[in-house]
Amino acid sequence: MFGRVGRSAVRHPWLTILVWVIAAMGTAALAPPLKPVSDQAEFLPSHYESVRAGELQERAFPQQEQPASVMVFRRDDNGTLTEADLADVQKVAAGLDKAGLDKIKKVETSPQAVSPNREIALASIVATTKDPYNADLLDSIKEMREEAKPLLEGTALHMGITGASATTLDTLESSGDTDAMIMMATLVLIIVLLAAIFRSPLIAILPVLVITLVFVVATGLISTAAEFGGFQADSSIGSILIVVLFGVGTDYILFLLFRYREFLRQGQEPKEAMGEAVARVGETIASAAGAVIAAFLALLLSSLGMLRAMGPSLAISVAVTLLAALTLVPAVFSLLGAKAFWPSKAWRREPRHGLAARTASLTARRPGLVAAASGGLLAVLAAGVLNLNTVFDNAGSLPKNLESVQAAEALERGFSAGQTDPTRIFLEAEDGGKLERSQVTAYEKELSAAGLGQVTPAVLNPEGDVAQLGVVLKHKPDSTQAIDVVSGPLRDVAHEAAPEGTRVLVGGTSAVLADIQHATNRDYSVVFPAAGIAIMVILGLLLRSAVAPWYLMLAVGLGFAATLGSTVWLFQGLMGEAGLPFTLPVIVYLFVVAIGTDYNILVVARLREEVKRGNAPAQAVRQAITHSASTIGTAAVILAGTFGVLLLAQNSMLQQMGFAVAFGILLTAFVMALLLVPAVTTLLGHRTWWPGRATPDTEPEAAPEPPAQEPALAQRG
Known part of the structure; x- marks a missing residue:
């Protein structure tokens, strides 16, 4: 199927390119703009208490x-x-x-x-x-x-x-213009690295132009789907889309280009070589995209609207990127032919394998040692997760010289830290009744007696059926301490002290964050396993194996834990931060687990290809690592470097996010995909592919073993 798609694109390149240009112009002109959503309470399901408290406040005190x-x-x-x-x-x-x-x-x-x-x-x-x-x-x-x-x-x-x-x-x-900073860093990294590896200005620039076109189409489709498809997409998703599209887009283009260059080196004509390249790696690219799309769509199971909105948007963007990789990229490069590599002629020569070959040889000869060393490193880093503390205090991540931070510190010299945003407690009469003033006064006294914060005098609405009280906590509203107080003792006291015939709802910023914390913990136990199962199914279909998906997903889980643990070791341990942003596990899930799985898929797909050619497991590992190292290394460095730019931000939350994703991508690529997974595969041998048979491929399209073509990252070519 993928061969037919690729050959169709290269037979009609101008038509394929024209369709994409028209699609980009059409979506840019006709798609509605994405709208910002900034109220976190809007992202919570309506059954949460803080949401119901907000609705009651709107109804009972509309002019407040x-x-x-x-x-x-x-x-x-x-x-x-x-x-x-x-x-x-x-x-x-x-x-x-x-x-x-x-x-x-x-x-x-x-x-x-x-x-x-x-x-x-x-x-x-x-x-x-x-x-x-x-x-x-x-x-x-x-x-x-x-x-x-x-x-x-x-x-x-x-x-x-x-x-x-x-x-x-x-x-x-x-934060500055984070989107612009990320975009500029991504473009520079892509252009510089591709130019260094291929020694060609065209290959350095064309992927950027292609992915920019894909970005326009994807953004237009997302906004249209949000407008007419019934899901919410926030305009703030722009920076994430940039990284996702350029990250996976560069991955898929590199997967294709290295194979394309391989077949050109064998003497095939450009159109034939590109059609064969799509036929060979199309299934790998589609499987990698399918795994990422499945991981993103698993966010639909989240109870947080913020994540549910993000899931379809990112899935659409990856689907568009996949379609472009199988059609637009082949069309563009088949037109250029060997001129795409101008002025370099080094692509015609079989390169030296360098570091990649030595790594492949070591893994093939000593798989137990490599598996133990790489797995042990990930396990040590993962131990940091045991000390993970998540925080909601976004202001605490800001530079201390900002006016709002200094003013908040000054305020605490004379008032409680919660003075600017008290917790709201609503006492409502049930069954259409009215509140007695004595009931409200007694309730106010019981709240004060609990000693959890200063209780402000109750205010009744004009109908007399709802009273609002404020509790000024000693802690900042978005601090961990305030969230713990509201989610535990304050809500307990507020509900237990409610007079007969009334009900109580606790709202305000701290209550919203407490509910978000509860929803996030619930989502972790639902979304992550669902995504893991979906990715395992895709891996099983790709590899025709019931064994490989299990250890691949265990490796991915270990890499996820190692990424979070490393961030804890650095920021909480060495730098003394109180905790990491509560959204960080989701960010690591999106970029390290979902996108990083591409590298595992590329390696194991190549391993399976080598085994089907009749190579023994050790020799298959040698070939797979040697053939895949440059592709994986280049793609990982580009994506990691993009996030690494966030380390330059003044906001510590952005710094933590940048380090976690950048380091996690490098761990996934260089430790997991190129060491741990091939080593374990070698140890398992032919059992890896059970119940399939590790026999040579006899299908008509199978080609003889091509010469190795990818240079090591440090090698020019």
Whole structure:
């Protein structure tokens, strides 16, 4: 089948290219734009308590105003605020209130907004939108910071703005243009590495152009599917799509190009050589893509809308990349023929195998030693997972010199850390009844007696059937401590103390994060096994084996644990971080497990090919490693380097993500795919392919053993 697809593309190259260009132009012009989704509560299922609390708040208190951010005032000398200082706070707040900034309804302060030790005063910034992440609101917060500077001149005050909107603004600015940074790094790495290996400007540039075209088509299809297909896709998926498309796209193009060059070296005509290359590696590419698509679609089983939205989007992008690899790439390179390698002529010569050949020989001669060494290394690194601590504190990953971070620290000198975003507790009368004031007062006293935080006075809605109370925790709303308090003792006390005939719902940022934590833990136990089973089925179909998929997936699981463990050793152990982002296991799953499986598939597919030619297991391993090392090494370095750029970011969360994925990809490629998997395959011998038979392939399309063609990474060719 793949041979027919490839030969069709090379027989009609201009038509194939034209179809792709029209598809890109059409999707770019007609597809609707992706819309941002920033409220994490929207991603939670409706049965979670924090979601139901938010819905009740919308119904019972529709006009209630919540500060989008908070202005924190202190003296320059950190002393006690005087009456003159407090008058200046009023003046600054009034001046900013009259500034008429977009999305800002009012800026207000009061005598009650002064801390008990009189070191800190606050002013609330109330927005006209309930979305604290609104782009216009963020621009106004930025402008407000500038507007405040002349108002503060001549006073003894220092002012900083913190809270949800201000922290989001600082997060965006400290991260910089991450998409542009990732895109630029990816392009440079692809061009430089391909140029170094093939010594050809065309081969260095054409994959970039092809994948850019694929990116346009994939993005258009994703936005169209999101608009009409009933699933939610967030515009923030752009940076992930860049890495996925350029990562898997480069993998598949390299898989194809190395085989194409091999057949050209044998003397075949370009169109014949490309058709044969697609026939040989088409099944491998399709299986690799199928494994990645299955892993991404497993995210549909997640209870988090954030992950459910990501799954189909990434699956669509990989499917488009697969189609391009089997049609567009063959069409382009068959037109160029041997000119694609211009000006280098080294591709005509059989290269020296170098390091790849020595590694292959060692693995074939001493498979037990190689398996023990590589598996032992992964096991030692994986031990770090035992100390893994996940955190939700995104602000804690920001540089300490940012205004929102410094203002939050100043606020804690006079108020509880949860002052900017109290936990909301809603007491509702059941069966259409009304709340008695005595019931509300007694409930308020029981919450206060629990000593979990300062309880603010209850407010009843106009209908008198819902009361809202606030609990100001001692910890920041997105901290691990606050989440633990809300998910455990606070919810327990709130529900147990509810008067007869009422029900209680606990909401707010800490409650939302507590529910996300619960949903994430549930997803890990469902999504990961489902993806593993799907990938095993694909491996079994590709290899016609019931044995190989088992140890391949065990190796993948060990690589996953080693990646997380390495990140724990570095950031929690050596660098003293409190924990790693709670999303990190999912990120590692997406890029290390899903995409990294490509390298395993390429190696074992080549192993099976060599065995079917009649080679003994040891000789098959020699050939497979030698033939695959450059392809895997190049693809892994490009993908790892792309994520490695994130280590340059100031945001520690991005640094942790960049290291985890970059190091994980390198582990998967160089330790697992090129050492552990071939060594175990050698030890198992022909039993690897049970119940299939390890006999020479007698099908008509089988070709004799071609000469080795891939150079080591360090070799020019």
